[in-house]
Amino acid sequence: MPEEGRGPAAFLLSAPALVGLLLFVLLPFLLAVALSLTNLRLGSPLPLEWVGLEQYRRILNDPSFLHALINNLLFVLTVVPVQTVLALAMAMLLNQRLGAIAWFRVLFFMPVVFPLSLVAVVWVLIFAPGPDGPMNALLELISFGAWTPRDFLHDEQLALPAIMLTSIWQGTGFQMVVILAGLQAISAELYEAATIDGAGCWQRFWFVTLPQLRNTLIFVVLVTTILAFRLFDQVQIMTQGGPHDATTTIMFEAVQSAFARQQIGSGAAMTVVMFLVVLLLSLLQRRIASQEREVS
Amino acid sequence: MKRRLIIPFTYLCLLLCALLFISPIGLLLAGSLKPDDLVLVESGSWRALWPASASLDNYRDVFSRVDFTHYLLNSLFINGMILGLGLLLNSIAGYAFARLSWRGRGLLFNLVLAVMIIPLEAIAVPLFYIVSLLGWRDTYLVQILPFIANAFSIYLFYTYFIGMPRELEEAAHIDGAGVVRTYFTIILPNAKPVFASVAILTFLTQWGAFLWPLLVTSGESVRPLPLAIATFHGLPPLRWGDLFAFGVMMVLPILSLFLLFQRLFVRGVAATGIKG
Numbered sequence: 001m002p003e004e005g006r007g008p009a010a011f012l013l014s015a016p017a018l019v020g021l022l023l024f025v026l027l028p029f030l031l032a033v034a035l036s037l038t039n040l041r042l043g044s045p046l047p048l049e050w051v052g053l054e055q056y057r058r059i060l061n062d063p064s065f066l067h068a069l070i071n072n073l074l075f076v077l078t079v080v081p082v083q084t085v086l087a088l089a090m091a092m093l094l095n096q097r098l099g100a101i102a103w104f105r106v107l108f109f110m111p112v113v114f115p116l117s118l119v120a121v122v123w124v125l126i127f128a129p130g131p132d133g134p135m136n137a138l139l140e141l142i143s144f145g146a147w148t149p150r151d152f153l154h155d156e157q158l159a160l161p162a163i164m165l166t167s168i169w170q171g172t173g174f175q176m177v178v179i180l181a182g183l184q185a186i187s188a189e190l191y192e193a194a195t196i197d198g199a200g201c202w203q204r205f206w207f208v209t210l211p212q213l214r215n216t217l218i219f220v221v222l223v224t225t226i227l228a229f230r231l232f233d234q235v236q237i238m239t240q241g242g243p244h245d246a247t248t249t250i251m252f253e254a255v256q257s258a259f260a261r262q263q264i265g266s267g268a269a270m271t272v273v274m275f276l277v278v279l280l281l282s283l284l285q286r287r288i289a290s291q292e293r294e295v296s
Numbered sequence: 297m298k299r300r301l302i303i304p305f306t307y308l309c310l311l312l313c314a315l316l317f318i319s320p321i322g323l324l325l326a327g328s329l330k331p332d333d334l335v336l337v338e339s340g341s342w343r344a345l346w347p348a349s350a351s352l353d354n355y356r357d358v359f360s361r362v363d364f365t366h367y368l369l370n371s372l373f374i375n376g377m378i379l380g381l382g383l384l385l386n387s388i389a390g391y392a393f394a395r396l397s398w399r400g401r402g403l404l405f406n407l408v409l410a411v412m413i414i415p416l417e418a419i420a421v422p423l424f425y426i427v428s429l430l431g432w433r434d435t436y437l438v439q440i441l442p443f444i445a446n447a448f449s450i451y452l453f454y455t456y457f458i459g460m461p462r463e464l465e466e467a468a469h470i471d472g473a474g475v476v477r478t479y480f481t482i483i484l485p486n487a488k489p490v491f492a493s494v495a496i497l498t499f500l501t502q503w504g505a506f507l508w509p510l511l512v513t514s515g516e517s518v519r520p521l522p523l524a525i526a527t528f529h530g531l532p533p534l535r536w537g538d539l540f541a542f543g544v545m546m547v548l549p550i551l552s553l554f555l556l557f558q559r560l561f562v563r564g565v566a567a568t569g570i571k572g
Contacts, residue, residue, distance in 0.1 A: 009475045010396035017389035018404060020445025024423065025411050031422035042428075093310055098303065106558050107314045110321060112565070113554045115504030117522040118543045121529050122324050125536060128336060134323065137340030169320065177562050178569035219569055230417045233506045237526050251417050251507070258421045259511060267421045275418035282413050 029275075036269035042262040055269035065270065068248040075164060075249070076228040083168050083224055084217065087175035092209075094176070095183045105180075109173040116170060120237035123166040127152035127238075135162075153239050156246045163234050163247055171227065175220045182216030183209070215289050222285040226278050250274045319345060328354055328540035335536035354541035361531070361538065363516070364545065367524040370436075372549070374520055375502050377440045382498055383491060386446055390453025391479055395465070405454075412447040416508065424511050438512050439520070443502065449494045452567060456490035457483065492557075493564035500565075503550050521546045 039051045059065045094105050111119070126134045129151035139147040152162040186209065194204050210217075232251040235241060241248040241256075250270060258267025322345040327335040329347040332354065338344050358364050392398070393405050423442060432438040464486070468478045484491075506522045513519045519527075528542055554561050 008398075010392045010398040011400070013396070013475065013479075014389040014392040014404070017385040017445040017450060018408075020385070020441075021408065021411050021447055024442035024445065025414055025419060025447070026407075028419035028423040028426060029411075029414050031426070032419055035422055035425065040425075090313055093306060093313070096306065098306065101310075104310050104314055105562065106555070107318050109558070109562065109565075110551075110554070111317055113500065113550045113561075114321075114547055115506070115522045115525075115550075117504065117506050117526050118324075118547055119320075121525060121539060121543060122320050124529070125327070125336065125339060126320060126323070128339065132337055132340040134339045134344060169317065173317070174565055177565045181566035181569055216569055223568075226415065230415055232417070233504075233522075236506075236510070237529065254417075254421060255507075255511070258424065264421060264425055271418045271421050275414065278413060278415060278418070 032268045032272055032275070035264055036266075036272050038265050040264040040268075042264060044262075051265070055266045056273075059266055059269055059273070064245055064248065065250075065253050067245050068250055068253040069273075071160060071245075071247060072229060072231065072249045074160060075167075075231055076225055078161075079164050079167055079171075079228050080221060080224045082164075083172050083175060084221055086168065087172050087179050087220065088213075088217070090172065090176045091179040091183055094180055105177075108176055111170045112173040114170060116233040117237055119166060119170045120234045123162070123169075123234075124153065124238055127162050129154070154243050156243055159239050159243060159246045163231075163238060166234055166238070167228075167231070171224065175224060178220055178223075179213065179216055182213050186212045218285055218289055222281055225281055229274055229277055324540050324543055327536055328544045330354075330537055332535040332537035335540065354535075354537040355545070357535070357538045358542050358545070362524065362528055362542075364524075364542065366516070367519060367521050368545070370518055371503065371520040371522075374436060374439050375499060377436075378443045378502055379495055379498055381440075381444045382446055382449060383495060385444060386449035386494065387453045387484075387487070387491065388479065389445075390450045391457050391483060393450070394454045394457035395483075396475065408447045408450050412451060420507060420511060427512060433512050434515055434518055436518055439505075439509055439518065442508075446498070448568075449498065452494055452497075453487075453490055456487060460486065489563070490567075492560045493567045496557075496561050496564035497568065499550065499553070500561075 036055050037050055037052060039046065039049050039054075090108055094101055094108070128134070129136070129149065131137065131140065131149045133149065133152075135152060136147065136149040140149070150158055152158045190208050190212065191204055194208050199207065230251060231249045232255070235247050235249055235252050236255075239247040241252050250273065254267045254270035254274070257263045257270060323339065326345050326347045327339070329350040329352070330338070331349065331351075389408075393401060393408070427433060427438045460483070464482045465478055468482050473481065504522050505520065506526070509520050509523045510526075513523065516524075525539070525542055525546055529539060
């Protein structure tokens with residue numbers, strides 16, 4: 001039980017951090033909701049008015065915001081499964097007693113420490129147009145010359161996949177480390193018992209590894225999904241939303257609206273939409289994870 | 297028989313993955329040492345990863361074209377302040393929540409947990425509006441102050457402190473030590489792993505901070521490195537060698553820390569997944 005009789009001191013100890021959270025997270029969050037219900041536009045001669053859900057109605061009927069929403073969904077639906085499966089495969093490769101395995105762990109994790117802005121700049125070169133571009137050269141090599149060089153970042157079909165690949169390269173190591181910790185927490189006895197029962201490699205994976213890893217995987221999928229909805233840096237540097245809005249995202253549109261066009265109200269509404277998505281996913285994760293606990 | 301094949305196959309997969317993850321880094325490093333015009337030309341072959349005539353010319357060019365030292369100091373100062381103040385305030389708050397009993401504790405802790413899921417992106421617009429009204433744009437303050445208090449850090453400290461044995465604190469309590477002295481003499485020296493984890497996670501997210509500085513800074517004077525490289529990327533003439541030299545220098549502080557303390561990095565990141 002916590003110690004008694006130290007009330008005021010304890011409150012004072014936690015006060016600085018709590019004040020920080022209130023002023024710089026909670027207050028702006030409430031303000032985001034409030035501003036999204038107004039017509040606030042910096043430098044506008046129009047008087048500030050409550051407009052109710054008008055901003056939401058407007059952005060949900062705005063083709064460019066809907067386009068950004070769809071791009072963002074495509075990004076999430078591709079990056080999250082690919083990255084999770086890749087991270088799981090890599091974690092399983094690393095979860096073995098082999099020589100030099102620690103070195104491989106260092107190499108796989110290394111991209112995570114690279115700032116996204118730097119990663120984006122490097123991948124602009126990787127996606128350079130013409131036969132000299134590394135990605136073009138690689139595709140030409142593995143297709144035995146069948147690939148004709150493309151300008152990835154200026155190609156409506158290829159720009160978004162290019163950003164997806166960049167993000168997967170940078171992000172997989174993070175998920176891999178979390179999954180590896182989950183794998184290492186699985187008791188060896190479970191595998192021994194399964195082997196005695198005659199389970200093969202695949203069956204051990206299906207009936208021991210996956211169920212034991214369930215909560216870790218749910219967590220990893222959630223975090224990756226939330227990160228994917230926050231996509232901004234790579235877009236800003238690699239394509240600036242183009243070509244023809246092929247790579248816009250919710251955050252990119254919000255920044256365009258609030259900062260480039262000074263429409264604070266509609267920018268706030270966009271970020272609230274993003275928060276609602278994040279909130280929904282978090283609640284879903286908590287629900288699925290707690291169901292599991294009830295079962296076991 | 298089967299067993300003998302599995303190990304070489306595992307190594308083959310490991311090497312293939314390693315090649316995919318390491319080659320962009322090799323491209324960056326080799327490019328930073330090459331003459332500018334060769335970086336793109338050679339990037340489509342194995343030469344991309346090998347600087348035949350290596351020199352530090354690009355590094356010198358970076359310093360003559362932009363004030364790299366200034367950006368580096370900006371980044372170091374901003375990150376240092378967030379890290380130092382954040383570790384102190386968040387750990388003390390985590391301690392108060394985990395170990396002391398006071399009115400409102402449960403309610404406020406639930407508030408911390410609730411706030412944890414609000415990402416910066418969701419509040420960037422109103423926060424920008426607030427700091428504009430306060431006239432805080434283009435300052436260090438605006439890049440530091442909002443990021444000191446961190447709900448997730450408090451949560452990580454809380455879970456660590458709650459698992460610590462009580463005997464030490466009780467001894468200090470009997471000796472008449474107050475809360476603050478107990479914290480600094482008993483708790484802090486025994487909680488190095490959690491401090492390392494939180495420090496690493498903070499540094500990992502803050503060193504690359506891009507969106508917020510982009511919104512609140514316009515001049516060069518207070519801009520950090522991630523924004524500076526984006527600006528440098530757009531600064532004609534586009535010279536890949538210079539750009540990559542900038543990139544190598546920008547990642548060097550965090551990369552060398554990672555290579556020195558890689559076990560701590562991995563443990564710190566793994567700690568995010570172990571939820572109570």
